[in-house]
Amino acid sequence: xxxxxxxxxxxxxxxxxxxxxxxxxxxxxxxxxxxxxxxxxxxxxxxxxxxxxxxxxxxxxxxxxxxxxxxxxxxxxxxxxxxxxxxxxxxxxxxxxxxxxxxxxxxxxxxxxxxxxxxxxxxxxxxxxxxxxxxxxxxxxxxxxxxxxxxxxxxxxxxxxxxxxxxxxxxxxxxxxxxxxxxxxxxxxxxxxxxxxxxxxxxxxxxxxxxxxxxxxxxxxxxxxxxxxxxxxxxxxxxxxxxxxxxxxxxxxxxxxxxxxxxxxxxxxxxxxxxxxxxxxxxxxxxxxxxxxx
Numbered sequence: 001x002x003x004x005x006x007x008x009x010x011x012x013x014x015x016x017x018x019x020x021x022x023x024x025x026x027x028x029x030x031x032x033x034x035x036x037x038x039x040x041x042x043x044x045x046x047x048x049x050x051x052x053x054x055x056x057x058x059x060x061x062x063x064x065x066x067x068x069x070x071x072x073x074x075x076x077x078x079x080x081x082x083x084x085x086x087x088x089x090x091x092x093x094x095x096x097x098x099x100x101x102x103x104x105x106x107x108x109x110x111x112x113x114x115x116x117x118x119x120x121x122x123x124x125x126x127x128x129x130x131x132x133x134x135x136x137x138x139x140x141x142x143x144x145x146x147x148x149x150x151x152x153x154x155x156x157x158x159x160x161x162x163x164x165x166x167x168x169x170x171x172x173x174x175x176x177x178x179x180x181x182x183x184x185x186x187x188x189x190x191x192x193x194x195x196x197x198x199x200x201x202x203x204x205x206x207x208x209x210x211x212x213x214x215x216x217x218x219x220x221x222x223x224x225x226x227x228x229x230x231x232x233x234x235x236x237x238x239x240x241x242x243x244x245x246x247x248x249x250x251x252x253x254x255x256x257x258x259x260x261x262x263x264x265x266x267x268x269x270x271x272x273x274x275x276x277x278x279x280x281x282x283x284x285x286x287x288x289x290x291x292x293x294x
Contacts, residue, residue: 008129008133010238019198022147024223029160029164030160031287033285035095039072039096048062056120058119069196072192074186106209116208119201121205136197222240
């Protein structure tokens with residue numbers, strides 16, 4: 001098993017997780033438990049594939065996926081922020097909705113219950129030691145620094161963090177809690193859109209039914225494991241990408257049941273969460289804020 005090949009696969013598998021985890025992180029900092037990232041990625045993977053299929057222009061498909069992710073998150077925000085729904089229930093509901101919708105639309109557009117037609121992929125880069133990578137890798141690197149800068153150096157980030165830690169105190173000094181939570185969810189949706197598009201038109205070159213395979217939930221786990229720190233999120237998502245790359249190669253190298261190897265990234269995540277717990281989450285995470293009653 002060549003190290004360079006393993007690293008190349010780690011990046012390809014880790015980049016969608018990284019983008020999704022950064023989105024989960026931003027929304028979590030605003031007090032939103034974003035359990036809908038799985039549906040966000042799946043919906044945007046489909047939209048990116050569909051627009052690319054129509055136009056043969058994957059960059060247009062990427063833009064469409066980003067817009068779809070933004071709209072998806074804002075719709076979810078209406079239920080969570082405006083109508084004060086339970087964060088987890090709403091997120092899971094949106095996930096199930098997107099699983100059903102993309103399955104039906106896959107059949108309607110491509111007359112297939114499994115895969116779409118082959119698609120033009122996003123531009124690829126051939127990098128020394130890193131192999132062939134999508135341009136989304138560059139976007140992901142920029143996104144890491146952008147999220148870190150937003151949360152640690154910008155007034156917008158300070159206000160997002162304030163409404164996630166103590167929304168009543170933020171409200172008392174004139175910070176619009178609802179608006180900043182919508183902004184955080186919008187940013188999360190954009191990042192989830194990039195993650196979903198990377199799966200369908202960045203890596204695979206087609207859309208397949210339920211292609212996210214619980215990556216949205218893995219992204220959420222990675223954020224908890226990283227202690228809600230954007231730099232550590234890079235490490236945890238790349239570790240998960242490495243485990244995924246390892247299990248793919250190990251299936252052909254060792255006499256171990258494939259199902260056991262497939263569960264390796266999820267098992268390691270679960271064991272890690274048992275040890276770490278969710279101790280560093282924002283104090284108001286998942287709590288419904290009502291002015292004067294918090």
